[in-house]
Amino acid sequence: MEFTQLPEKGLLYNKVLSIMKQYGINDANWKKGKTFSLVYHRDDEHTKFLQKAFDLYFDENGLNPMAFKSLKQFEYEVVKMTAQMLHAGNDACGTMTSGGTESCLLAVKTYRDMARELRPQIKKPELIVPESIHVAFEKAAEYFDVKIIHAPLDKDFKVNVTAVEKLINRNTILIVGSAPCYPYGVIDPIDSLSTIAIRKKLPLHVDACLGGFLLPFVEKLGYEIPPFDFRVEGVTSMSADVHKYGFSAKGASVIVYRNMQYLRHQFFIYEDWRGGVFASPALLGTRPGGTIAAAWAAMVSQGEEGYLHNAKTIMETTKKIQKGIKSIKGMEILGTPHMSVFAYRSIDPDVNTFAIGDILEKKGWHVDRLQRPDALHAMITPVHAKVVQQFINDVKNAFEHVKKNPHLAYEGSAAMYGMISHIPMRKMIRNNILKMMEGMYGPTGQIPDLSMEEDTKEDIAMKAGKFYLKLRDKFRR
Numbered sequence: 080m081e082f083t084q085l086p087e088k089g090l091l092y093n094k095v096l097s098i099m100k101q102y103g104i105n106d107a108n109w110k111k112g113k114t115f116s117l118v119y120h121r122d123d124e125h126t127k128f129l130q131k132a133f134d135l136y137f138d139e140n141g142l143n144p145m146a147f148k149s150l151k152q153f154e155y156e157v158v159k160m161t162a163q164m165l166h167a168g169n170d171a172c173g174t175m176t177s178g179g180t181e182s183c184l185l186a187v188k189t190y191r192d193m194a195r196e197l198r199p200q201i202k203k204p205e206l207i208v209p210e211s212i213h214v215a216f217e218k219a220a221e222y223f224d225v226k227i228i229h230a231p232l233d234k235d236f237k238v239n240v241t242a243v244e245k246l247i248n249r250n251t252i253l254i255v256g257s258a259p260c261y262p263y264g265v266i267d268p269i270d271s272l273s274t275i276a277i278r279k280k281l282p283l284h285v286d287a288c289l290g291g292f293l294l295p296f297v298e299k300l301g302y303e304i305p306p307f308d309f310r311v312e313g314v315t316s317m318s319a320d321v322h323k324y325g326f327s328a329k330g331a332s333v334i335v336y337r338n339m340q341y342l343r344h345q346f347f348i349y350e351d352w353r354g355g356v357f358a359s360p361a362l363l364g365t366r367p368g369g370t371i372a373a374a375w376a377a378m379v380s381q382g383e384e385g386y387l388h389n390a391k392t393i394m395e396t397t398k399k400i401q402k403g404i405k406s407i408k409g410m411e412i413l414g415t416p417h418m419s420v421f422a423y424r425s426i427d428p429d430v431n432t433f434a435i436g437d438i439l440e441k442k443g444w445h446v447d448r449l450q451r452p453d454a455l456h457a458m459i460t461p462v463h464a465k466v467v468q469q470f471i472n473d474v475k476n477a478f479e480h481v482k483k484n485p486h487l488a489y490e491g492s493a494a495m496y497g498m499i500s501h502i503p504m505r506k507m508i509r510n511n512i513l514k515m516m517e518g519m520y521g522p523t524g525q526i527p528d529l530s531m532e533e534d535t536k537e538d539i540a541m542k543a544g545k546f547y548l549k550l551r552d553k554f555r556r
């Protein structure tokens with residue numbers, strides 16, 4: 080069934096709900112612990128509770144805090160509790176946002192606007208990020224016209240601090256580090272970045288979208304966690320997602336600043352609008368009351384004890400899975416991840432990592448692929464506690480199967496991912512992805528098949544060949 084125009088008469092609610100269930104039958108099976116990103120599920124009881132909390136404020140709109148003082152109070156308390164968790168001190172302030180991306184976008188906008196006010200001589204602002212930074216900062220740079228400068232990583236996948244310092248110039252408006260970064264789950268050396276930031280009088284944002292609601296508790300459990308939060312003097316702001324390890328409903332993140340001196344640059348005010356004087360604290364106009372209320376409910380219902388309990392389960396599960404992967408001769412975990420997010424890959428030259436990914440996919444696992452270097456990605460949540468051995472066995476079997484069938488590297492989506500990650504012509508990749516998106520969001524709404532069509536493969540290979548010939552001719556001349 081497909082609706083491409085409104086049904087003449089509305090369908091009965093029950094009918095609608097049953098059709099909706101049908102739409103989801105081929106979705107990734109997160110309930111059985113088969114996904115390693117996208118869904119953060121604590122347990123069914125908690126989800127039902129969140130739905131009720133959401134429901135209580137389903138219709139309310141955080142756009143106008145004067146009309147819905149409840150939402151303003153929830154938001155204030157969510158920000159305060161987050162700030163306290165991250166040791167931000169009494170002057171800390173901030174706002175809730177719709178998610179990690181919005182928090183990261185806002186960090187860049189805030190410091191750009193702060194530089195516009197305090198350092199008006201800067202015409203082309205620049206921000207310095209580790210190469211492992213979340214892509215939301217690339218988006219922010221593009222949206223807000225700030226030049227993004229990538230600092231290389233050391234062998235341990237942490238940003239090279241000396242390189243960061245060398246990249247600072249008179250246009251630099253911001254340094255960013257991650258706690259931890261998405262690809263490898265590694266925390267950047269925040270204290271060293273802080274030393275530089277203080278010396279150069281620059282703000283330092285720590286992207287703790289992933290770690291903000293987990294690291295404080297992992298640390299309390301006794302795991303060794305390097306300094307990453309406001310206890311580090313030079314940290315001026317942090318982003319932390321309630322809808323990830325805070326186990327709230329989707330659409331909830333927090334950006335916390337050390338004090339109002341920074342946050343004030345995040346606000347948008349337009350006093351001459353015909354619709355009335357307008358002021359908003361973050362990117363959105365309408366702000367769904369349900370997500371704000373559910374975030375508050377998630378935090379208050381779990382408390383320190385609940386979050387510690389989650390952290391214990393998550394870390395123990397992570398360690399077991401990592402141990403299982405490391406026990407496969409020919410596989411490794413990249414770097415030394417600090418929490419439950421990590422990358423793993425084959426180091427056997429005959430075993431293609433993406434081909435392992437394809438086999439896992441066939442077994443129903445939904446695994447994300449990384450590039451530079453090629454690797455598979457895992458983000459562990461409580462649902463994975465019950466699939467530890469099954470997952471390790473499947474990775475082991477997949478590894479052995481690819482070892483016996485190395486040609487699998489050139490088939491299925493392994494070919495596609497391999498090509499995408501290694502082909503030097505990034506513009507061509509971009510164009511192909513653009514084409515795919517035009518298909519997906521165009522009039523026919525096609526979902527692409529990621530296993531590579533023969534003609535696409537040939538097309539790319541041909542273009543790659545032509546490119547090399549051109550390059551060769553150029554250098555001959």
Ligand SMILES: Cc1ncc(COP(=O)(O)O)c(C=O)c1O
Pocket residue numbers: 178179180181183213215257259260261286287288289320
């Ligand atoms: C470190 C980090 N920052 C930012 C984000 C963006 O968060 P969201 O997907 O909620 O927009 C993510 C998402 O995984 C992340 O891992």
